[in-house]
Amino acid sequence: MxxxxxxxxxxxxxxxxxxxxxxxxxxxxxxxxxxxxxxxxxxxxxxxxxxxxSPGWVDIGVQVGDPGYEHREDLRSVSSAAATGGFTAIAAQPNTSPAVDGKTEVSYLKQFSRGKLVDILPIGAITSKCQGKDITEMIDMHHAGAIAFSDGNQAISDNGMILRALEYVKAFNGIVINQPLDRTLAFEGQMHEGVVSTSLGMKGIPNLAEDLMVQRDIYLAQYADSRLHLANLSSQFAVDLVRQAKAKGLKVSCSVAALNLAYDDRSLVEFDSNFKVLPPLRSSEDIEALKQGLKDGTIDLIGSNHVPLEEEAKKLEFPYADFGAIGLETTYALINTHLEGVLSQTELVEKLATNPRRIFNLEEVTVRxxxxxxxxxxxxxxxxxxxxxxxxxxxxxxxxxxxxxxxxxxxxxxxxxxxxxxx
Incomplete structure (x- = not known):
């Protein structure tokens, strides 16, 4: 061609x-x-x-559906959505059925995308079936092509498990991803805890559920002297914690989801379940802190937080609807619209293309x-x-x-x- x-x-x-x-x-x-x-x-x-x-964009942490949830998304449809949104590579979350917790599952994803328009980069599970109990053979998955290790949308609550994972990946300069959410503090929460949740009579998810886990993960990454990526931050204090960690020279990076930069918790007053996402849409003050974190380099990446769900999981009364929204097709347009005057096009490309490749040890791409x-x-x-x-x-x-x-x-x-x- x-x-x-x-x-x-x-x-x-x-x-x-x-x-x-x-x-x-x-x-x-x-x-x-x-x-x-x-x-x-x-x-x-x-x-x-x-x-x-620009160099092709990379989205870290996409729910691909395949295998096991092909009715929500399969590898062909997610690749098409990614290309439509400008992404030439996506990193696939391990939360499938079976989970991506061994070299066979990693090889399946690598083999499908070989030579195709969109590269699918496997993220290997830290624990078997992403259940937080038994650690996986991460070195085997690394050799098979996994670019990072995470339990995806299941935050690792066990302190010893996340520490062992951080120590394990040091052998090959790997990186651990955790999306911080202490579910014991977020118990049955439906949205951001604040004035809006109180006025709506909804159980809230406090910033504290994110902040405490971010603080723990940073401490453990420092102790292990290992590489940590905190995915989809949403709270002001969490951004401050990462800023302080970077100032100390710790091997910590982080990302933010596009939707969390564009909408705050007031978007939920009409109970639109498509705005029900994790991390939840937080306050306008949190959004300003996220924007400042992007501007000063504290936040390294912007992602889609793409979570496809069937109508039966979303068209329900708000408390019964699942968390998640698709975002591959709209990530660039959404952040370009809402970050005008915050980031230049050069800075957006840095968050979408340059930094993902640098942080996850991917092949450098340049226009020459x-x-x-x-x-x-x-x-x-x-x-x-x-x-x-x-x-x-x-x-x-x-x-x-x-x-x-x-x-x-x-x-x-x-x-x-x-x-x-x-x-």
Missing amino acids: NFLIRKATVIDTNSPYHGKVVDLFIEGDKITSIGADLKRNADQVLQMEGAQV EGAKANLTVFHPHHQWTFGPTHIRSKSSNSPLLGVQLKGKVIGVVNNGSAFINPH
């Missing part, structure tokens, strides 16, 4: 073309020419005034001649309204249907394939 991208501004601080408007000619899986007004015959041509191009063509093409000023036709996931549990957004993914290129967004 030959592919030509015309008149796109390069957003890549590692590229000699950063900030320049160029043409890019791609042959197979390589960028063979970069310049002005290239004279090339191409199978596909992409040109849109104002378009930008001779490099592998792993690219995302996007337009930061394109206005559009998210609707059912934009959903590529098998599930449709999104609170953004009918919402106008600013910023659109135009297409992606990876592994010798290309996708151009038809909308």
Whole structure:
């Protein structure tokens, strides 16, 4: 396949073309020419005034569904949703059935995506079946291709277990991911604990349920001198704890989910169960702290927190609905809309592409001649309204249907394939 991208501004601080408007000619899986007004015959041509191009984006921590929950999402549909949202790689959570807790399951995910448009990067489970009891053979999964280790949406509450995991991965410079939530403190909570939850008569999930676990995890990472990634932070104090840990030189990184940057707990006054997510939508003060954490580099990544669920799990009275929302197709547009004036396009690309690869020891991708063509093409000023036709996931549990957004993914290129967004 030959592919030509015309008149796109390069957003890549590692590229000699950063900030320049160029043409890019791609042959197979390589960028063979970069310049002005290239004279090339191409199978596909992409040109849109104002378009930008960057290294392909990576989303860490996606619920893929397959195996076991294919009615919610399978590997083909999640790959399609990822490409539509500008991601050329996604890291798959281990919470499937069977769980990704051995080298066979890791190899299954690696084999499916080999040579395809979207790379699926397995996250291996820390404990068998993600049940928090018996530690897995992480070194075997590492050799099979797991990029990190986590129990995914099941936060590890056992202090000894998380410490052993941190010590285990040191042998191969691995990284442990934990999404902090002390479920004993969040018991039966439905949303952020605060004025809004009180007024609605809903049981709340206090910031404390996140803050205490973040503090514990940082202490244990310091003790083990190991690498820790705290996923989907949502509270002000948690961000401060990570900021202090980084100032001490600890090997700690963290991420935030796009939805938690755009909406606060007031969005739940209409009891829209699609806004029922974990971590919960917190206060406006928490959102401001998250934005400041992104700006000063405390928060390294932005992710979709993509959790596909069938209608039977979401179209229920609010207390009975499951937690989770899809987000792959809308992550860039949502953060581009709500972080305008907070992060530049260069800084957004850093959170979406550069930092994920650096933190998780992935192959570096850059926009230069001779490099592998792993690219995302996007337009930061394109206005559009998210609707059912934009959903590529098998599930449709999104609170953004009918919402106008600013910023659109135009297409992606990876592994010798290309996708151009038809909308």
